[in-house]
Structure formats: structure tokens, C-alpha cells
Amino acid sequence: MSTVPEQYAMTCNRRAFIKKSVALGGCSMIAAAGLLGSSETNAAWPAETGILQQTLKRLFKDQQIIASDKIDIQIAKIVGSGANVPITVTSTLNNVESIAILVEKNPIALAAKFDLTPTMEAWVSARLKIAESSTVMVIVETDAGFYSAAEKIIISPGNC
Amino acid sequence: MSSIKIRTKRTDGKMQLRMLIAHPMEHGRNRDSKTNALIPAHFIQKLTVKHNNTVIMSGNIGANIAKDPYFSFLLKGGDVGDKISISWLDNLGNRDSQEYIVK
Numbered sequence: 198m199s200t201v202p203e204q205y206a207m208t209c210n211r212r213a214f215i216k217k218s219v220a221l222g223g224c225s226m227i228a229a230a231g232l233l234g235s236s237e238t239n240a241a242w243p244a245e246t247g248i249l250q251q252t253l254k255r256l257f258k259d260q261q262i263i264a265s266d267k268i269d270i271q272i273a274k275i276v277g278s279g280a281n282v283p284i285t286v287t288s289t290l291n292n293v294e295s296i297a298i299l300v301e302k303n304p305i306a307l308a309a310k311f312d313l314t315p316t317m318e319a320w321v322s323a324r325l326k327i328a329e330s331s332t333v334m335v336i337v338e339t340d341a342g343f344y345s346a347a348e349k350i351i352i353s354p355g356n357c
Numbered sequence: 358m359s360s361i362k363i364r365t366k367r368t369d370g371k372m373q374l375r376m377l378i379a380h381p382m383e384h385g386r387n388r389d390s391k392t393n394a395l396i397p398a399h400f401i402q403k404l405t406v407k408h409n410n411t412v413i414m415s416g417n418i419g420a421n422i423a424k425d426p427y428f429s430f431l432l433k434g435g436d437v438g439d440k441i442s443i444s445w446l447d448n449l450g451n452r453d454s455q456e457y458i459v460k
Binding site for chain 2 (some may be wrong): 280281282283285300303304305306307308309310311312313314316317318320321322323324325326327
């Protein structure tokens with residue numbers, strides 16, 4: 198007689214123990230997942246503000262970018278100050294969809310990406326900030342693919 | 358007063374749109390010359406140009422664009438009386454827009 202309630206009590210305890218442990222485990226798993234999620238989102242920031250290659254990968258995925266001579270970059274080759282450098286990009290490529298301007302050695306490479314509709318000419322002008330002597334890269338997206346051109350800019354303060 | 362100045366010029370069936378926006382365009386790495394504290398980033402992120410209420414250019418702008426940014430675009434066609442409207446949105450949520458009737 199006495200064994201049945203004892204067993205019952207035991208199984209009850211075991212059940213309770215298992216229940217509790219599962220619940221705890223679940224909680225800790227959720228907590229771990231939550232923590233992992235937040236650390237992942239934090240880790241995504243440096244990649245987004247990273248160097249040229251990372252920016253290119255983020256913007257254009259793994260698309261092939263072909264160097265083209267049909268993109269014309271008008272920019273001063275040697276400038277005294279990088280605070281305000283005018284740039285004009287023209288392209289004779291057909292069906293231009295967007296023009297992106299990147300400065301290679303700036304901490305955040307991407308300067309601007311202009312999405313143009315077919316009513317616009319492939320012609321964009323802006324003024325850049327360039328931290329140090331570096332390459333300015335222009336990537337033109339057309340319906341046929343991605344094309345790039347680059348220009349080297351030297352920044353030499355006090356140059357008359 | 359609006360922070361945006363718009364000018365247009367029509368030549369050979371094309372219209373050049375020029376815009377000058379008053380904005381600090383701080384990238385967040387500059388320091389205050391007196392307190393040596395970092396100046397928080399404050400830059401335009403989105404620029405939209407409309408021609409007669411249809412979007413003709415939408416741009417994602419970064420802090421690599423110089424202070425008081427200047428942009429220029431070339432529109433095919435364009436006539437007297439057309440409406441050009443330009444709006445921007447910065448990383449702090451500020452926004453401004455301006456309309457211009459082509460003369």
C-alpha cells in the first residue's frame with residue numbers, strides 16, 4: 198500500500214523536475230537566442246560602414262563589375278583641400294539606372310547613389326569630401342550590368 | 358526660409374537642374390575645436406527630385422558629400438511652367454522640401 202503513493206510521489210517529482218528543467222532550458226535558450234540576435238545586429242554595423250570591397254559586396258552583391266571607358270569622370274586630379282571637391286559623372290552607356298560614387302579611402306566609402314529614371318540623362322554632378330589621397334570610383338548600373346570607372350585624386354595641402 | 362535653392366537652365370532640349378541645400382553634413386568624426394568633443398553625425402540620407410509630381414531621381418546620400426551639398430542633374434525635355442520639387446531627409450529625421458516653377 199505504501200509503495201504506490203511513494204512511487205506516485207516519485208514520478209510526480211520526476212515529472213515536475215523534468216517539466217521545470219525543460220522550462221528552464223527553454224528560457225535559457227530563448228535568452229541565448231535573444232543575446233545572439235542582438236550581438237549579430239551589432240556586428241552588422243561595421244560591415245555596413247566598412248571599406249570599399251565590403252561596400253561593393255553589400256551594394257551589388259556578387260555581380261560582376263566591368264571596367265568601362267564609356268564613363269567620364271570630371272574631377273580635379275590634384276586638390277589643395279579635400280573638403281569640397283566637385284565631381285561630374287557622364288556616361289554614354291544605354292539605359293542607365295543608377296550612378297554610385299565611392300571614395301576608396303574614406304572610412305565610409307559610399308558617397309552617394311543616385312537612382313535615375315529613363316527621363317534623366319546619365320549626367321550627375323556633386324561635391325565630395327575626400328579624407329586623403331585616394332581613388333574615386335564610379336559604378337554605373339544599366340539594364341545590361343554594372344560598369345565602373347576610377348580616377349586617382351591627390352590631396353596636397355599648401356600646393357600653389 | 359527653405360534650406361533648398363533650385364535653379365534650372367534649358368539648353369538643346371535638356372534641362373539642367375541645380376540645387377544647393379544648406380546642411381552641416383557632419384560625418385561624426387570631426388571634433389569641436391573648443392571642447393574637443395566629437396560632433397555627432399548629421400547628414401542628409403535621402404534626396405528626392407520630382408518633375409510634375411513624378412519622381413525622376415531618388416538618391417541615397419552619405420556623409421562623404423561636402424557641407425552645404427550641391428547636386429546637379431540633367432532632365433530630357435522640360436518646359437516653362439513645369440513644377441520641380443525637391444525634398445530631403447536626414448539621419449536625425451529632419452526633412453525639408455521646396456517647389457520651383459520653371460520660368
